[in-house]
Amino acid sequence: MRQKFFVRLALGGLCLALLLAALLNLGSSPRMTRLSELFRQEQSQPGVTDRAQPGIPPTVVDADRYGSGLRRTMNLLTSSTPEQQNTVKILFYGQSITRQVWWLELEDYLRQRFPNANLVVENRAIGGFDAPKLIRTAEHDLYSFYPDLMIFHVHGDEESYESIIANARQRTTTEILLVSDHITWMPEAGESSADRTRAYEWHNRRAMEWLPQLAQQYDCELVEIRQPWEQYLRSNGMTPSDLLADEDHLNGPGNALMANFITTHLEQMPIQPIAADPVQTYVVGSEVQWQQGRLELEFEGNRVDLIAADPGSIGSAASQSNFSFARVLIDGRPPSEANLYKITRPSDVFGVDQPAVMQVSASAALIPERWTAVITEINDTCDRFRFRVYGSETGFDGEGQNDRQFVSQSGRVVIEPQDWWIDDACQLFQIATPEGFQFHWRVEPLFSDVYVPPAIETASPPPTTTIAQGLPNQTHTLEIISPEGNPAPIAAIRVYRPPFRPEG
Known part of the structure; x- marks a missing residue:
């Protein structure tokens, strides 16, 4: 509309x-x-x-x-x-x-x-x-x-x-x-x-x-x-x-x-404190401690962020100059092994401010890359067409048609037939999608296997690094390990626990 x-x-x-x-x-x-x-x-x-x-x-x-x-x-x-x-x-x-x-x-x-x-x-x-x-x-x-x-x-x-x-x-x-x-x-x-x-x-x-x-x-x-x-x-x-x-x-x-x-x-001021805040912040140095270059926290939730600290607040100038990065583990493994990625909304259909496909999913482990789908054949009413998909890292990954489920060769692209919007857009707006039309989406990580201290600017919120997002909403163990044995410049750890869980 x-x-x-x-x-x-x-x-x-x-x-x-x-x-x-x-x-x-x-x-x-x-x-x-x-x-x-x-x-x-x-x-x-x-x-x-x-x-x-x-x-x-x-x-x-x-x-x-x-x-x-x-x-x-x-x-x-x-x-x-x-x-x-x-x-x-x-x-x-x-x-x-x-x-x-x-x-x-x-x-x-x-x-x-x-x-x-x-x-x-x-x-x-x-x-x-x-x-x-x-x-x-x-x-x-x-x-x-x-x-x-x-x-x-x-x-x-x-x-x-x-x-x-x-x-x-x-x-x-x-x-x-x-x-x-x-x-x-x-x-x-x-x-x-x-x-x-x-x-x-x-x-x-x-x-x-x-x-x-x-x-x-x-x-x-x-x-x-x-x-x-x-x-x-x-x-x-x-x-x-x-x-x-x-x-x-x-x-x-x-x-x-x-x-x-x-x-x-x-316009209302807060009525009362939150009885059970789903977002908890643990201050490093008081609520969680570094021990011999290792920081460990057991938490419950599906997301954990690290809030940067001024390097001058964590120790001597010598220790600051020696620190470069810290390794991160969730439940004993790098977060990358949990397949924590987001798939961005596919770009718009030809001539219409609506996505060409409502949802793209995957059946295999993802990697960061940009995807392109190309319409290779299409009829006048846009209800029958064929397409190919290409990943910037994967390369050509298969060919399909809109009236059946598409699973790419790598499993990194899955499109259900009911999620195509090209034919609906054509019927609603009388704008036909041409052969050769391309649309795109990206796969982006929601994790970091290493913590590299970001630069801190004055008069702005302290930088926050998402270490893992999209975990199962349950108990996990976070480990941050400094190879040099020096504390990383981390002011606090913030944990997000969604308040509802699926039934069963």
Whole structure:
């Protein structure tokens, strides 16, 4: 689906600027300036009429608990100082609604409110990809990114939706902020439609019953916007289309309202300390000790990072100059033997902002390299084609066709027939993929067999090295061995233990 932000809007005049200030309450910030420009562009469209300033509805459900599902993220943000700049990774994920400008306003809000936090923010939403498709691409987009917070909104069936949440809670330590669906239609007199009524009631049940249960089950933050959205429309004599650019997507005021509702959940200070923080930091020298050039830690989790220290803090100048690297072992073996790699999302299909393949996997041990798939034959409707794959290290690795499972000669590439998106993109957008078209993906390590101290810059977070990510979520033993017998400049060891484990 194509985003359309600048369309005719049934709001005009000075009330728009007043509404913007009420929504954002940020004076003349860059965030306000950006949305003000949206309003100005929309006002210039024909057919705009004046309305009284719409009021923003109050929070309606458990406002005293807002932020309770974001305690770790909020603690990291609020405790950041110029001397201790905590890194906080935030992922926006979903489909086209999540790619609209409200996510940029949230990012701006967080950067302005927490200027000392080292924010790493990415939006990997894919337009047109509902939950059954997104569960396939999440293998590339979500789990390896390992965010501290995921802000998630997507349409689609409840089973696939829940599976994405369950996987995230089982494979990462991310906190999750779920956003319910906004109002696109209301059953007013003269607009009767059996299909729309069923959809309206389904979305209501999903927002008021199913999502709260899911949020409680997986300890997520829920931003329930459906009820206050409808309250906002009714109290101001508006129709759903007044906040929409088309039948589903938001216009400028709709984006502002969405940002406002979500921001209320991010404005709360931490409610209470986290009872069982899934991320534990062990300070070297107090909680874990070097002994004869060896550091050992038993931990439970699926990821371990090393936080660099200033070399001047670990001993004499002589010992600093002698240190070059340290060997790393997990359960007595180099991490490389655990096959800890990520496969990046395949690049886009020809002419369309969607991946050519939803998921690429492997049946054999991987190595770091760049892969290329070449379409060698394809029919006019793009539903029958052949292809070849080449690895930058592996070389030519086999030829296949889209209607059957492909396993490359080395086993380093596996593509299921249902994961191809070339034929769907052709049908949806009437853009044919040509013969000779190429798309790419990469295999990148999530481990390091050796620790080489990174350079430390002042006024920045201390560098962090991921030693292993993607381990089984169980007890492991980490060993760091200095060949010279000198302590490595490591300030702390950080361990990540996902809070949920698969049943059975």
